[in-house]
Amino acid sequence: MLNETVLARSVRLICAGSIVLTMHSAFAQTQEENVTRVQVTGSRLTSPNAVSPSPLQILTSADIAASGATNLQELLLKNPTLGTPTISRTNSNFQTASVGVATVDLRNLGTSRTLVLVNGRRFVSGIPGESAVDMNTIPTDFIERVELLTGGASAAYGSDAVAGVVNIILKRNFNGVLVDASLGQSDHHDDSKKKLAITFGTSSADGASNVMGHFGYSKQGAVYSRDRNGTDVDNQSKAAITGKAADIFTPISPFYSSISPQGRFFHDTGDFTYDKAGNVIPWSTNGTAALAATGFNRNAFRTIAVPTERFLFATNGTHAFDENHSAFFEGTYSSTKVTSRIEPFALQAGDIFPDTGQVPAGTLVNGVVVRNPLVPQYLYDRITDNDGDGIPDYSFTRRLSEVGTRGSTAERDTFRLATGLKGTIMDWNYEAFVSYGKTKEAQNSSGQVNVQNFRNALLGTPDGAGGVQCSDAIARQQGCVPINIFGYNTISPEALKYVTAPGSLITSTTQKIAGGNLSGELFQLPAGKVGLSGGFEWRQEESSSIPDPLTQAGLNAGNATPPTYGKFNVKEAYLETLVPLLKDKFLAKQLDFRAAYRVGDYSTVGHTNSWNMGLEWAPTSDVKFRATRSISTRAPNINELYSPPSQDFPSGLTDPCLGVTAGTPGATADACRANPYVLANIQANGTFKQSQSDLQGISGYNRGNPDLKAEQGRSTTVGVVLTPRSIPMLSKFTFTADYFDIKISDAIVSTPRQYALSQCYGGGNPAFCSFITRRAATSGDNNVGALTYIDSAVSNSGGLATEGVDLTASWVDMVGPGRLSAKIQYTYVKEGYVIPLKDADKSKEKRDLFAGEIGAAKNKANLNLAYKWGTFGISSTTTFIGSSALDDQYLAQFKLPADSIKVGSRTYQDFQLTFDVKKQVQLYLGIDNAFDTSAPMILSGVTGNSTGTNTNAGTYDPIGRRYYVGVRVTM
Structure with a gap:
């Protein structure tokens, strides 16, 4: 936790300026004269010298309020250290599970490598079988601040902190009602938003106890493809x-589906x-000069x-038994309802008769074929026996x-309770x-059929x-x-x-x-006391994830x-230490060494080790250098x-x-x-x-290992870290620059499908061909050799x-009659790649690049400005996403190098x-995407497309300009 005195001072500054866009560097936090024992994200130590061992960025409750965000994910995604989430409101409509979950992904290394903590402790996952926390379960109005640690931290927190940590600190010791x-x-009168949040707290008369509570309700409406230009038609x-x-x-527009509600029927000659x-008419999927389109517009649904x-x-609360010992508890319950909808x-x-792809048009009765009366004579006259059973047959799509749209309604409930004791024994802090x-x-889905029943219903006499x-x-x-x-x-x-x-x-x-921690100081050195922290965790x-029996067997014609x-x-x-080496010396205002080590024993993979070492050197009070080296395990x-x-x-797959x-x-x-x-x-x-239909019907299987x-x-x-406090004009200025280099050996990845295609066909790695299945025989209007299955398996890469x-x-400073606050964050990604298989060629030519591609732009920035003048305040947030290339594996099939084709910046x-109507009442009005910036066009069939959006909807805004108005009341 950050120093409470410094935090209180920051909060008062925030209140004075409506939104103070601060980014406290760890070094700056130690410059206050009244610093006491503190703990920061990335360290278990509590001592006067505790600072962030790695780059740390902070979002305050004022940042959250100024964003108008209903969900914390909406705000975090503006930070340039965050990549495109695996799941969000705008890219999960086609998910078979976990629709609408809100995840975060530091450094584009995957949600499973970003550890999300609440008050420094792990939070239960929102996705079955994974570690990703659903941000829907965290009430934004109950958050005091969010600390982003952008570096490996497994030695401090255990598995999953390979890319870094998102530590969400909830409000505490609050009194009153907010x-x-x-x-x-x-702008299109959709994406409606309603929010009501009530936070309250009270303390006992003697100050020994405090209890807080928060009730929140929010509802965000749907946005349909048919209501946006460019996505209204397939x-x-x-x-x-x-x-x-x-x-x-x-x-190509329209590019209707070749499977339509009136059916398409194949006979021997057409x-x-x-x-x-x-009436019987010719088939024409997208229409011609002479024929109307007979295909189906999926984007309408x-x-x-x-x-x-x-x-x-x-809720949370504390009770102090005396000045040295106290108990605490934290409780969270969330109930989320999400609805997906597709065509x-x-x-x-072939879904009904997988062996032949042919439907018998009649039944053998005493050796004579009796036509199914529902099969039109027009069709019956044009078919013969194609599968050797003596009965004329046909194919159809x-x-x-009549069954209705497909989709699901998911009701998701998350419950978490944490409780414990903390205090001080002989100057050592324990918890x-x-x-x-x-x-x-609980997910209920619609739009599927029972394959066996459909087969019975197709065979009539x-x-x-x-x-x-x-x-x-x-x-x-x-x-x-x-x-x-x-x-x-x-x-x-009836049918x-x-x-x-x-x-x-x-x-x-x-x-x-279950866990415990003990921290304190061992002995005095000339430069200060040696800090030590140790603890355990079990x-x-x-x-579990259990579909209905038909889905398990694949008998509902779906996945x-x-x-x-x-x-x-x-x-x-684990153990952690901080050793002060020099203090108040020439060119050594401060020089500290720190180290941490964690040993783990997993029931699945056995013994693991993680460690880190760091050096922090401040030649003067205004300048500090820091360096860390970490080994993180997942x-x-x-x-x-x-x-x-x-x-x-x-x-988004293309056949080479x-x-x-x-x-x-x-x-x-x-x-x-x-x-x-x-x-x-x-x-x-x-x-x-x-x-x-070949292009629109590629399937595949995902499997674990x-x-x-x-x-x-x-x-x-x-x-x-530059904090030029000795220069009056720059006394409230802070600057940080950090270089990061993360390399993960034996990285657990799923084989990218387009990568498998490019490597199998001309990439020199025939092992990838085992993931690919092509059609061995012509069926209906599908061509022999078409891609039918491209599988993906998890492996240590x-x-x-x-x-x-x-x-x-x-x-932050006074400018004219008011206070001006400014904060800018910029990330440049020099390199980023994955080598999907363990024994694949590790040369640069065989790397699957992601840095600079759509969803992982090399240049990202965020600028926050705020000005507070009396009762009026204005704030702005500018989010920049640099130009981004199409996937290098997609470009390889065109014989084009990586970065050769890009979409523009946004x-x-x-x-x-x-x-401020009065001291207790504040009105606010917000505009998001104020200039209605459109998302870059990434069409279906191009890697990076989110189905139904014509863009990458997890990276870019597919909705457009939005307005909101609200009121905050303090009592």
Whole structure:
């Protein structure tokens, strides 16, 4: 924890200026004369000399208030050290689980390598099988400050702190009542926002006890693709069809789905569909000069931002038994409801009859074929037996609009309670605590069908009374109703009831922790006392994810998702020391050495070690240099270890073989032609081609690996802190510059699918071909050789690394009649890459780069300005995301080097105005994305696209200008 006296002084400054955009450097915190024992993020020590061992950035409660953020993730993502989150409101609509969860990712190294703490202690995960905390569960109005430690900290906190730590410090010792209420919406009258937060606290008459509570409610409305220009109609990058780089940013619009509600039916010599009057017409997916489009606009049903509703309760309290010993508790409960929505299910004959992809058009009765009366005569006259059973058969695709839109409603509950004792014994500080956390999710999904029932319903025979019955007698006894799939709205309510299969998913994540810490000072050296801290921690994590039986078996025509269960426990012990070497000497105002060591014993991966060493040197009171070297360990999480193969439908993938002919030169073309199915496609078409349904139907399986071992990160940071207090004009100015270099050996990663494609075809690594399956035979309108499955497996990779520089500056002073506050943060990422497989070639040519790509811009910055004049205040936040390249593996298929094709930079401007009606009442008005900056166009078919948004919706703002108005009342 930061020095309470200094913090109180900062808070008073914040109140005076409405928003003080400070970024206290650890060095600056020690310059106050009345500093007592403090503890900061990144260290367990409590001593007068305790400072941040690594670069530390701080967001105050005033920063949160000035942002108008409903969710802490919204504010954190503006910080340039944070990368694109794995999951947020705007990129999770197509998630099969954890829709709407809000995660954070330091340095673009993955959410599992960012440790989120609450009051310095671990918080239960919001995603089953992982360690990522859901920011929806943290009440923003109950936060005192957030400390971002951007460096390895496993020695201090254990596993998962490879990229750094986000430590959320909640308010404490609050007395009174604070009410904050606001309303908002976007320029398009969607993305509605409602928030009500009530914080209250009271202390006993003798000051020995304090209890606080917080109630919060928020509701954020949906944003639909159909309500935004550019996403209202299905489109596709032309490059996915032509294979030409010049066509990457050229949209084909409309690019409707070839699976439509009226159905498309394939016979021996062609195909057809129906108009709304029930007439047979030619099929034309996107239309021609002579034919209307008969395809389906999926974007009319998709969601850019999922609606989210939250109820929050938080409480904490302390009771002092005497001046040296006290008890404390922390409690949190959150209930979140999130709804996803996508287009109706696209059913194909192969989903129902996977062996042949053909539907029998009749039934053999006494050796004679009896036509299913629901099969139109027009179709029956044009089909023959294609699979050798003696019955004419056909193939079809059909959008199940009668079943309704697909989607899910997830109700997520998180409960956490921590309690313990702390105090002082003979000048040594102690703390012992236990905590229990649990996250439960109940998800109900719609829009799927029971494959077995649908099969029974497709096979019909005359019932002898002029009607139709299901052919199978047992199915009839079980309620089978024949289904008519030929034309618009032809499925009867009775048949619909028989084939519909609602889905469910029940998940549970449990965390149990017990720990203790003892810290103090050992003995006196000429430069000061030697600090020492030591402690232990026992932790158990358990997780389960159980879909309904049909989903587990893949019998609902959707993703086959097996259940996942796993648990592990770990016992850890740690030591940390701070040794003052010099003090008040020539060119050595201060010179300190620090070190920490942690040993762990995991039930899964066994013994682990983490350590760090650091040196802090202040030649004068105004300048300080700091350097740390850390070894951080991360053990695999439950999903990485135990997740069984689960089906996925990835987007933004491009086949490197597209456009290859018999004479195309080069390693990629040679590797493509070496595949017999690709070669057969080339021989049949003259060039390798894919149909539209091929492009839109690639699937694959994700799987864990029980043989994983722990990964190890080596982190180096070197920095300087300037606090020129001796110069009057700059006495309130702070500047920091920090170089970071993080290299992770044996990094646990999932094989990137586009990387597997590029390495298999021309990349010189045929081992990646084992992840790829191509279609062996033509089915319907799909071409032989088309990509059907691209799998991804978790493994200990050849490495993961990033390197760059952080610069920050802050200044607060009186300017004219008011107070001006300024803070700027800038991050430059020099390098960032992953080597997906352990025994892959580690040369630069084989690295999968991410630094400078979309979602991981090399240049990011954030500027905060605020001016307070009497009862009026204005603040602004400027967020800059530098130009970013398309994925290097995507560009490789066009024979283009990394960084050769980019999207432009984006700058977002937010404003907030405040007016103090009186001392206890403040009105505020905010505008986010004030200049309505549009997101860069990243089309479907291009890596980095978030389905339904035409951009990377986790990185850029896909919503546009938004307004909010609110009131804060203190009592």
